Amino acid sequence: MMDFSNYNIGLGITGSFCTFAKARKEIQRLCDMGANPDVEVDDMVRFAQMGSAYARVVLGIEHPRVGLLGNGTEDEKGSIFTKACFPAMKAAVPGFVGNCEGTDLTSGNFDVVVADGMSGNIALKATEGAAKFLLQELKGAFMASLGTKIAALLIKKQMREIKAKLSGDAKGGAILLGLRGVVLIGHGATSVEAVKNGTLAAAEAVRAGLVENVANSMDGIVL
Numbered sequence: 001m002m003d004f005s006n007y008n009i010g011l012g013i014t015g016s017f018c019t020f021a022k023a024r025k026e027i028q029r030l031c032d033m034g035a036n037p038d039v040e041v042d043d044m045v046r047f048a049q050m051g052s053a054y055a056r057v058v059l060g061i062e063h064p065r066v067g068l069l070g071n072g073t074e075d076e077k078g079s080i081f082t083k084a085c086f087p088a089m090k091a092a093v094p095g096f097v098g099n100c101e102g103t104d105l106t107s108g109n110f111d112v113v114v115a116d117g118m119s120g121n122i123a124l125k126a127t128e129g130a131a132k133f134l135l136q137e138l139k140g141a142f143m144a145s146l147g148t149k150i151a152a153l154l155i156k157k158q159m160r161e162i163k164a165k166l167s168g169d170a171k172g173g174a175i176l177l178g179l180r181g182v183v184l185i186g187h188g189a190t191s192v193e194a195v196k197n198g199t200l201a202a203a204e205a206v207r208a209g210l211v212e213n214v215a216n217s218m219d220g221i222v223l
């Protein structure tokens with residue numbers, strides 16, 4: 001068994017995003033989502049490697065597609081920092097596709113999206129805010145008249161499914177990778193249901209040997 005303590009591996013929070021891809025639902029991962037606001041290029045490479053290993057071991061994706069979050073998809077786009085990350089990730093991360101944009105967080109075009117903790121957390125919170133706004137607007141539209149209320153009753157089941165898909169309660173939190181044990185971080189405004197599901201998810205991760213399997217999957221590619 002490989003031991004994470006043999007390497008200088010940064011911590012990375014990875015969590016899932018719903019995607020529009022019909023055949024690949026809720027499997028896209030963002031790493032890091034807030035654990036490390038200030039990082040180095042080597043940290044980003046390790047986030048990508050850990051996220052890719054997680055996608056292979058936990059999600060069953062044989063060849064995860066990895067993207068670097070930036071302000072455009074062209075290879076030459078990005079900040080000074082992301083431009084430095086690009087060649088490093090290309091050289092050390094199997095399945096690295098290239099740069100991606102914020103819209104790719106839910107596009108299904110990537111299996112793992114890599115960002116520094118500051119950018120990743122902003123992307124996460126912006127997506128959460130957009131989802132809440134959309135649900136509020138839909139609720140207001142359906143409650144506007146008798147006709148729309150009747151329409152709402154006709155698609156009540158579908159609306160509940162959409163709400164559940166946009167909520168993080170079913171998963172309970174996000175996995176903190178890079179530790180020698182299982183840690184699942186819940187949202188600051190989490191619900192009782194999310195706490196329950198997060199506890200169950202953490203227990204299942206321990207039983208499944210998540211840490212050992214991800215570590216073994218990274219053997220030979222970690223810098």
